[in-house]
Amino acid sequence: MERYERYDFDALADLYSGPDALMLTDELTKEMRLTPEMKVLDLGCGNALSSLFLVKEYGCRVYAVDPKSSSANNYEMAKKQGVEDRLIPFCALADRLPFEKESFDAMICINAWQAFGQDPAFFKEKIAPLMKKDAQIGIVVPATTKAYAQEAGLDERDVLPTFWPVSRWERFFRDAFAVRTAREMDCAVEAWKRWYRAASPAARKDPTAKWDIGREVAIAMIVGTVG
Numbered sequence: 001m002e003r004y005e006r007y008d009f010d011a012l013a014d015l016y017s018g019p020d021a022l023m024l025t026d027e028l029t030k031e032m033r034l035t036p037e038m039k040v041l042d043l044g045c046g047n048a049l050s051s052l053f054l055v056k057e058y059g060c061r062v063y064a065v066d067p068k069s070s071s072a073n074n075y076e077m078a079k080k081q082g083v084e085d086r087l088i089p090f091c092a093l094a095d096r097l098p099f100e101k102e103s104f105d106a107m108i109c110i111n112a113w114q115a116f117g118q119d120p121a122f123f124k125e126k127i128a129p130l131m132k133k134d135a136q137i138g139i140v141v142p143a144t145t146k147a148y149a150q151e152a153g154l155d156e157r158d159v160l161p162t163f164w165p166v167s168r169w170e171r172f173f174r175d176a177f178a179v180r181t182a183r184e185m186d187c188a189v190e191a192w193k194r195w196y197r198a199a200s201p202a203a204r205k206d207p208t209a210k211w212d213i214g215r216e217v218a219i220a221m222i223v224g225t226v227g
Contacts, residue, residue: 015047016198019191034058038105044112048074106136123176143220181223188219
């Protein structure tokens with residue numbers, strides 16, 4: 001059994017706001033080295049499912065930050081799950097984070113970077129100062145498959161980041177931190193399907209429902225460390 005399968009899908013389905021954050025965080029963190037004493041920034045956490053996973057699976061103290069999701073609702077969710085002492089919600093913009101320098105041992109960002117981090121200088125100016133030396137970075141972003149990107153010429157064309165292949169995301173991030181892993185995520189298609197199921201009460205009752213995901217759909221995973 002994968003770790004994300006320990007969580008009650010039906011009980012948490014209303015919190016899904018994109019491809020399954022539990023599934024994505026599960027695969028991402030297998031490439032990281034997280035331990036209970038770490039303080040982790042979950043940037044653009046949405047409804048804090050990724051934060052919940054970090055606390056329950058690794059015991060980290062997680063600061064769950066999002067400018068739109070309700071920090072009160074995220075706190076209530078954490079309280080219901082019994083992790084309110086280690087999941088700390090904040091409502092804040094990504095470029096105005098209320099933390100001291102060198103506060104965090106790691107940062108994750110699940111399906112949110114494309115919303116605020118398109119400026120190449122954003123990481124170095126806004127995020128890096130908050131990270132300790134050798135802090136771990138794990139970022140998950142929408143992407144297109146390598147085959148489709150090559151066919152459509154998306155590796156060089158001026159298109160929105162959500163249409164970038166992994167190779168282009170890797171080039172983007174390697175100027176900001178030391179990239180160790182950059183690849184398409186194995187769970188991408190299933191993560192999309194689980195979101196569709198969550199958004200459709202009828203589909204929740206039929207796990208065999210077919211969804212046309214499209215051959216171009218991928219999700220990129222970038223893992224590395226701050227220098």
